[in-house]
Amino acid sequence: MPANRFNGNSDYGVGIGLRLPHYQHIFSKKPLVDWFEIISENFMVEGGRPLEVLDQILERYRVVQHGVSMYFGSAEPLNREHLARLKSLVKRTKTPWLTDHLCWGSVDGRYTHDLLPMPYTFEAARKTAQKIREARDFLEVPIAVENVSSYAEFHVSEMTEWEFLNEVVEDADCGILLDVNNIYVSSRNHDFDPFEYLDSVPADRVAQIHIAGHTKYQKLILDTHDHPVIDPVWALYARAIELAGPTATLLEWDDRIPSFDEVHREALKAKRYLPTQLQEAS
Amino acid sequence: MNLEQLQRAVFEVTRQPLTPSEKMRPRLPDGRSVREIADALIKPNDRMTSFQRLQVYSQQYWFRILASLSEDFPGLRSLIGKRKFEKLSVAYLNECPSQSFTLRNLGSRLETWLRKHPEYVAGVECVAIDMVRLEWADIEAFDGLELPRFAADDSGKLSGDTTFCLQPHLHLLDLAYPVDELLLRIREIDSKSDTVSNAVLKFPRPSRIRRSSLPRPKNVHLAVYRLNRTVYFKRLTRDGFALLQALGEGKPLEKALEASLLRTRRSVGRVSAQLKKWFQDWSYLGWFAQQP
Numbered sequence: 148m149p150a151n152r153f154n155g156n157s158d159y160g161v162g163i164g165l166r167l168p169h170y171q172h173i174f175s176k177k178p179l180v181d182w183f184e185i186i187s188e189n190f191m192v193e194g195g196r197p198l199e200v201l202d203q204i205l206e207r208y209r210v211v212q213h214g215v216s217m218y219f220g221s222a223e224p225l226n227r228e229h230l231a232r233l234k235s236l237v238k239r240t241k242t243p244w245l246t247d248h249l250c251w252g253s254v255d256g257r258y259t260h261d262l263l264p265m266p267y268t269f270e271a272a273r274k275t276a277q278k279i280r281e282a283r284d285f286l287e288v289p290i291a292v293e294n295v296s297s298y299a300e301f302h303v304s305e306m307t308e309w310e311f312l313n314e315v316v317e318d319a320d321c322g323i324l325l326d327v328n329n330i331y332v333s334s335r336n337h338d339f340d341p342f343e344y345l346d347s348v349p350a351d352r353v354a355q356i357h358i359a360g361h362t363k364y365q366k367l368i369l370d371t372h373d374h375p376v377i378d379p380v381w382a383l384y385a386r387a388i389e390l391a392g393p394t395a396t397l398l399e400w401d402d403r404i405p406s407f408d409e410v411h412r413e414a415l416k417a418k419r420y421l422p423t424q425l426q427e428a429s
Numbered sequence: 430m431n432l433e434q435l436q437r438a439v440f441e442v443t444r445q446p447l448t449p450s451e452k453m454r455p456r457l458p459d460g461r462s463v464r465e466i467a468d469a470l471i472k473p474n475d476r477m478t479s480f481q482r483l484q485v486y487s488q489q490y491w492f493r494i495l496a497s498l499s500e501d502f503p504g505l506r507s508l509i510g511k512r513k514f515e516k517l518s519v520a521y522l523n524e525c526p527s528q529s530f531t532l533r534n535l536g537s538r539l540e541t542w543l544r545k546h547p548e549y550v551a552g553v554e555c556v557a558i559d560m561v562r563l564e565w566a567d568i569e570a571f572d573g574l575e576l577p578r579f580a581a582d583d584s585g586k587l588s589g590d591t592t593f594c595l596q597p598h599l600h601l602l603d604l605a606y607p608v609d610e611l612l613l614r615i616r617e618i619d620s621k622s623d624t625v626s627n628a629v630l631k632f633p634r635p636s637r638i639r640r641s642s643l644p645r646p647k648n649v650h651l652a653v654y655r656l657n658r659t660v661y662f663k664r665l666t667r668d669g670f671a672l673l674q675a676l677g678e679g680k681p682l683e684k685a686l687e688a689s690l691l692r693t694r695r696s697v698g699r700v701s702a703q704l705k706k707w708f709q710d711w712s713y714l715g716w717f718a719q720q721p
Contacts, residue, residue, distance in 0.1 A: 188531050193574035194598065196658040216530040222433035229530045254440040258527040259490055260497075263439065271432045299482040300472045303430055338474065366476040367485065 153289050153322025154354035155243030159209065159395035163414045166400070170200060172407040180411065182209040184397045185240070187247075188216055191232040198239075205240060211355070211395070212242040213324075216258065219278045219292060220251035220265045234286050242288060244354050246324040249275070249292040249315060264297035267304035267311035276318035283321065291322030291354035296332040296361075296370035308333065309344045322354035325391070327383040328376065328399075332361050332368045341379075345386050353391040358384055358417060359399040373402035375413050385420045393421050435470065442466055443487040444526060446519045451491075453484040494522050497532040501568060502539070503619060504560045504612040507638045509550055517549040533572075536565055556606040556643060563608050563662075566600035566653040570660045573598030576718035581708045589683030593676040594718045596654065601665075601674055604649040609662040611644055656714060663714070669707050673716075 150156045162182035165173075172178070183204060190201050204210060217229065237245065250262040265271050283290045294312055306314070316323055325348060327341075334341035358381075360374030376384075376398070388394065398414035430438070442463055445454050455463055464480045471479035498518045499506055506514040525538045540561045543550065550557035574597040581587060615638065650670035652663045665673070671689035680688055711717060 191531065192533070192572035195570075195572035195575070195655055197572055199658055222431075222436050226530055251436055253530075254436050256528055257440070257444075258530060259440065259443070260493055260527060260532055261486060261489055263436075263486060266432065266435055268432070274432060298485040299479075301435065301470060302472055303435065336474075366481070369485075 151322070151351065151354065153244060153291050153352055154395060155289055157243040157395070159211070159243075159355075160393075161414050161417045162209075162211070162395070162397045163410055164213075164397065164399055164401065165204060165210070166404055168404050169407040169410070174203065176407075177207065178407065178411065180208060182211060182395070184211050184213045184399075187212045187214040187233060187236055187245075191229075191236055201239070210240045210242060211397075212236065212240055212245045213293075213397075214245070214247035215262070216252060216260070217247040217282065218250065218252045219247065219282070220249060220263075220271060220275045221253045222251070222274065223253060223255065225278055225281055226253075230282065230285050237286055237288050244289040244291055244322065245286065246291045246293055246355060248295050249312060250295045262295045264295065264299060264301075265311060266301040267306045267308060269305060269314070272311055272314040272318060276315050276321075279315070279319035279321050283319075289322060289354065290319075291324040291352075292316065292319075293324035293326050293357065294329050294333075295326075296329040296336075296368075298336055298367055298369075300337055307339070307344075308337075309347045313347065313349060316349065316352050321352075323348060323352045324355045324357060325353050325387055325394075326357035326359070327387055328357065328359040328361060328380050329370060331377075331380045331383055332370050335368045341383055342386060345383060345390065348387075348390070350391040353387070353394055355395045355397060356384065356387055356391075357397055357399055358414075371402055372399045376416070381416070381420070384417065388420045438466060438470060439483070439486070442483060443490050444523070445487070446523050447487065447491050451488060453480065453487045491519075491522075494527065494532070494535060495519070497535050498522065498539075501536050502561065502564050504564050504608065504615050505550075505557060507615045507618075508553055508557055508560055508611075508643075510637050513549070517543075520546065520549060533568065536561075536568065540565060552640070553643065555646070556608060556611075559602075559604045559606045559608045560612065562602055563604070563612060563651070563653065566602055567612075567660055570598045570600055570653045570655045573655065575655070575715070576721060578712075578715050579717040579719045580712045581717045587682060587708070589681060591682045592679060592720070593682070593685075594720050595673065595677045596716055596718045598655045599716050600653040601670060601677065602649075602651045602653060603670065604651055605646055607644045607647050607649050609649060609651055609664070611638070613662075652716070654714065654716060666703075668703070672707070673711070 150158050160181040162184055163180060165183040165185045190197050192198065248262050250265060252259045252261050252263050279290055279292065292315065330341045330344050334344065358376050359372045360376055362369050362371040362373065396417045398410065400410050404410065445457060448454055453463060457463060467479040467483045471482050473479045495515065495518050521539060521542050525542055527535055540558060543558055543561055547554045576596060581593065650665040650667055652665055654661060668689060672685055675685035675688040
């Protein structure tokens with residue numbers, strides 16, 4: 148079932164990302180939303196509108212923090228200033244768990260602002276797990292890492308992506324933010340069976356699930372978060388729920404963002420895949 | 430190749446500026462073949478070569494940071510035009526890659542860089558640098574720290590020894606050109622032509638200021654600050670600006686007054702009548718903070 152030590156033993160249902168074009172609707176209509184996911188970095192500032200908006204949201208809604216630049220997979224050490232700011236935000240939001248990506252994105256203190264794929268090596272797994280443990284010990288909140296979409300694979304890889312994910316989360320003893328859209332995108336870009344990936348994920352470590360849309364190009368699929376969720380991704384979601392049980396689920400829609408109601412409606416489709424008694428209860 | 434070496438190699442290649450047709454360059458500045466590096470690092474598949482797969486990341490890198498800088502400096506972009514702005518942005522970001530976990534700080538070194546590379550704003554050097562200073566102050570004021578306010582409007586509370594702490598979000602700019610008016614005009618034009626889009630990787634439709642309509646030089650003393658979530662520009666008199674600057678440097682009121690009058694060569698008598706009004710206004714605007 149959803150509550151586990153990787154999501155703070157919480158019972159969150161279906162949420163959506165808190166995005167600027169929806170602020171006015173949220174504050175004026177006060178829609179019923181189970182929870183919002185915020186991009187941590189957007190609120191790791193010292194004052195002004197971002198924090199005032201966040202405080203207003205926190206008065207009414209549950210919030211979970213999702214980061215994009217911790218870069219657990221970068222070879223360089225964690226950025227201490229980043230961690231300190233993140234901890235201050237964690238205290239403000241009281242997020243029951245915190246997520247970031249299983250990727251790298253900085254080199255020698257220079258940032259790419261991208262989610263770059265890992266080489267699936269034992270060295271990388273060991274170093275990444277060490278940084279996740281350090282971050283968790285400092286932040287004092289459960290951490291779950293998200294599998295990313297990728298467009299390239301390295302020759303040096305010694306295992307599959309899902310084996311690497313298992314290696315890291317077991318070593319770090321952390322949770323998984325399972326992004327089923329990312330599994331689909333990568334499976335098409337690298338020609339593997341997405342269900343083989345899903346079936347190998349340790350279900351008891353799944354703290355949260357991401358669903359999203361993407362864009363198909365001639366030679367690859369890009370993870371653009373600008374479309375509704377397609378049926379093959381819903382099929383993966385159904386399988387994930389079957390394996391992990393009803394789990395906190397979040398729809399990502401970050402580009403060409405439609406109305407709040409449209410995004411929320413799309414997210415709530417996830418309830419179709421819950422066991423019947425839970426569908427009725429929600 | 431270990432993790433650190435692999436990441437350095439990938440970053441070195443992907444951060445090289447793209448060609449005019451937005452492709453990855455075939456060679457690094459030291460002459461090495463990018464294709465050979467890509468082949469050594471990346472597996473190809475039946476649809477894309479190693480080079481093409483790595484190129485996806487190089488393109489994403491540049492599209493993302495260029496869009497972010499363009500969004501932060503619409504005034505500079507309008508001043509020099511889209512093409513020159515893109516050229517300037519590529520050169521700046523190539524020399525000063527992001528050193529922060531947030532894209533918000535991408536333009537933090539632009540003013541310093543531009544002073545070393547005025548050739549990118551040839552013909553409008555001074556007005557461009559003033560515009561960059563104003564746009565960066567605007568970013569800083571938007572989400573800067575606000576300390577608890579200190580009301581300095583009661584002259585009974587003040588003495589010559591009183592020191593002041595200015596709000597961290599307040600920025601004082603001594604400008605050679607009235608770029609505040611120009612930026613507001615650009616924003617008005619942009620808001621009229623704006624489409625409803627949240628696409629991160631697309632350039633907003635830029636306005637372009639004609640060379641003939643550029644402002645003439647005019648010394649402007651400006652406060653950029655935040656009040657109730659909104660950033661404002663407020664012009665100050667030369668005396669008021671000098672006094673605030675001196676107070677911001679930590680000088681006690683009496684010394685700050687002396688210093689500011691020295692700077693502006695005005696007499697105490699000429700400004701004393703204004704003092705009370707200034708402190709009332711500045712307190713109302715929340716510019717004074719309690720000493721931390």
